[in-house]
Amino acid sequence: MKNKYWPKENWRTLGPEGPDMDAQTIAGLNQILDSRHWNLCGLVIVHHGYLAYEHYYNGYGPDDTVHVASVTKSILSALIGIALDKGFIDSVNQGVLEFFPEYDPGPDELGKREIRIKHLLTMTAPYACDDEPFQEMCMSPDWARFALNLLGGPMGPGTFRYSTAGAHLLSAIITRTTGMSAREFANQYLFGPIGMKTLPDYKITAANPMGFFQGRYVKGWVSDPAGNSAGGWGLTLTPRDMARFGYLYLNHGLWGQARIVPETWVGESTAMTPNNYGYLWWLFGGNKINGSSIGINGCSNGTNGCSSCINGYAAMGDGGNIIFCSPEKDVVIAATASLSPDSSRLTALIMEEIIPMALASQPRTDDRDT
Numbered sequence: 001m002k003n004k005y006w007p008k009e010n011w012r013t014l015g016p017e018g019p020d021m022d023a024q025t026i027a028g029l030n031q032i033l034d035s036r037h038w039n040l041c042g043l044v045i046v047h048h049g050y051l052a053y054e055h056y057y058n059g060y061g062p063d064d065t066v067h068v069a070s071v072t073k074s075i076l077s078a079l080i081g082i083a084l085d086k087g088f089i090d091s092v093n094q095g096v097l098e099f100f101p102e103y104d105p106g107p108d109e110l111g112k113r114e115i116r117i118k119h120l121l122t123m124t125a126p127y128a129c130d131d132e133p134f135q136e137m138c139m140s141p142d143w144a145r146f147a148l149n150l151l152g153g154p155m156g157p158g159t160f161r162y163s164t165a166g167a168h169l170l171s172a173i174i175t176r177t178t179g180m181s182a183r184e185f186a187n188q189y190l191f192g193p194i195g196m197k198t199l200p201d202y203k204i205t206a207a208n209p210m211g212f213f214q215g216r217y218v219k220g221w222v223s224d225p226a227g228n229s230a231g232g233w234g235l236t237l238t239p240r241d242m243a244r245f246g247y248l249y250l251n252h253g254l255w256g257q258a259r260i261v262p263e264t265w266v267g268e269s270t271a272m273t274p275n276n277y278g279y280l281w282w283l284f285g286g287n288k289i290n291g292s293s294i295g296i297n298g299c300s301n302g303t304n305g306c307s308s309c310i311n312g313y314a315a316m317g318d319g320g321n322i323i324f325c326s327p328e329k330d331v332v333i334a335a336t337a338s339l340s341p342d343s344s345r346l347t348a349l350i351m352e353e354i355i356p357m358a359l360a361s362q363p364r365t366d367d368r369d370t
Contacts, residue, residue, distance in 0.1 A: 006256045007244060009195060011051035021045065021052040025361035029053060032353055039319060039340040041066045044239040045358050046247055046332040053358070054239075058338070065197070065219050065236035066336035067212065069317030072221075072235040073167050075190075075245065077121060077280035079174055079182055081253075081265030082189050088177040092118040096125075096151070099173045103148050112152045117173070119157045120166040121269075121279040128153035132165055138204060143224040144172040160275040167232030167280065168224075175228050182229035183221040194248055194255045196241040202234070213339060233317075239334045246315075246323040246332035270313040270325075278313065285311025310355055320346030329359050 005012055033040065033055065041060040045053035056062065083089045096115045097103060105112040111126070119125040127150050140146045147165035171182045178185050187198040202220030204212060212222055212234070222234030229235075248254075249270070253261030269279035276283045312326040320337035333355055337346055 005049045007049055007051075007195060007247070011046075011240065012049075013051045021047070021358075021361045025357060026053065028357055029354065030055075032349070032357075033057070036349060038346050038349075039338045039343050040346055041336040041338060042239040043354070044243045044332075044334045046243045046334075047361075048330050049247055052331075052361075060336070062238060062240060064217055065238050066321070066338065067218055067233075068235055068237050068242065068321040068336060069233050069319060069339070070164070071237070071242065071315040071317040071321050071323060072230065073164075073232050073280040074315030074323065075186065075235060076167060076170055076174075076182060076231055077269055077278075078190060078245075078249075078261050078265075079185055080117070080121065080170055080279070081261050081269065083174055083178060083185070084265070085262045086189075089117070089173070092116065092121060096120065096169060096173075097148075099176050100144070100148060103145065105148075105152070109152045111156060112148070115151055115157055117170070120170050122273070122275070123160055123162050123166070123277055123280075124158050124275075125151060125161065125163065125166050126153045126155045126157055126159065127151060127161055127163060127165075132163055134164060137165060137168075141225055143168055144226065144228060147172075160277065164232030168228070168230060171231030172226075172228045175226075181223060181227055182231070183223070186221075190245075190260060191241075193258060193260055194244050196244050197238065199236070202236075216338075237336065239336050242315075242323045242334035242336070243332045246325045246334060249313075250325050250327055250330060250332060280315075282314045282316050284314065310351075310359060316347075319343040320350055322347070322350055324350075324355055326359055331359060333358055 033043070037057040040057045041064065042056045042062070043053065044051065060066070080089065093116050095113055096117060097105065097113055115125050129150055132150065137143055137146045147169050150165050174182045174185055183199055183201060191198050200220040202212065202218065202222045204222055212218060218236050220236060222230040224230065248260055249266055252263040253259060253266045270281050270283065271278060272283050311328050312324055314325065315323040319339045320335055320343055322335050324333040335350055337343060
């Protein structure tokens with residue numbers, strides 16, 4: 001579909017009296033979120049590039065950045081694709097240890113040499129530990145070496161194992177191949193070109209390594225002691241900037257006339273897999289694997305507690321942070337949320353009620369500037 005509008009510094013909405021969404025849907029969303037917004041900071045819905053719905057909660061506004069947790073991973077996926085396109089990285093089939101020549105796995109851990117970039121992207125790299133020691137990694141002087149030490153174990157690559165440490169290695173690979181941190185690389189080749197806010201560095205201190213998670217209105221992208229941006233977390237974004245990124249992917253990596261992310265990379269990253277996980281993207285919906293339609297939480301055709309199967313892909317972070325993209329409807333739904341002990345209920349609300357309601361909306365057809 002040819003888009004008639006690309007967001008500039010500000011957004012347009014459709015309709016002389018409001019956004020590109022029918023009044024019944026707007027009323028329904030407001031009714032749900034007025035009483036159950038919990039730890040939600042902001043929600044933006046974009047249709048055909050136009051701002052269709054925007055609300056903020058708990059004292060946050062459109063210019064406030066929030067730590068989006070593992071949404072960071074999907075941003076990092078795009079950066080790997082850009083680095084490949086620009087020749088900084090040769091192939092996703094390169095061995096991870098090629099980028100860390102100083103690291104000696106030892107005679108009992110030679111299996112680490114079989115682990116490829118693609119295994120880190122698809123979360124199919126093996127790890128020697130049962131539970132990832134995230135806090136210990138953040139307190140270590142060398143996060144990348146800490147992550148390399150976690151790789152391996154008795155099983156080889158191929159089994160799905162969600163890991164933030166593996167994502168950090170991808171960030172370190174960007175730094176080693178481009179000479180820039182992932183943050184700097186993103187500011188130049190991704191954030192700036194599509195109108196997202198460029199980000200400053202955020203240093204974690206040894207005295208209070210977890211202070212970032214407790215802060216309100218934090219800004220920037222966390223870096224480790226070596227200057228590598230945190231690979232699987234640590235990025236702060238606004239809902240509007242998240243929506244820009246999602247809209248970039250809906251348009252196959254194109255922003256206006258500018259190619260930002262290779263089209264083939266977007267396709268490979270979001271193609272359905274048996275694990276419902278692409279290149280650091282969660283996959284949902286009507287794509288079929290072994291003859292079965294995959295829905296919310298992996299359900300089949302709306303069963304197992306899923307109210308409706310949704311078709312699309314998502315960057316998802318703890319707390320309810322999400323960028324959901326629906327190619328079928330040309331819709332992006334972006335939400336920021338603060339971390340909370342019971343924040344899983346917000347994720348469930350967004351996936352089971354907000355997204356299906358937004359995708360069922362009937363859009364308006366006239367437009368205006370905002």
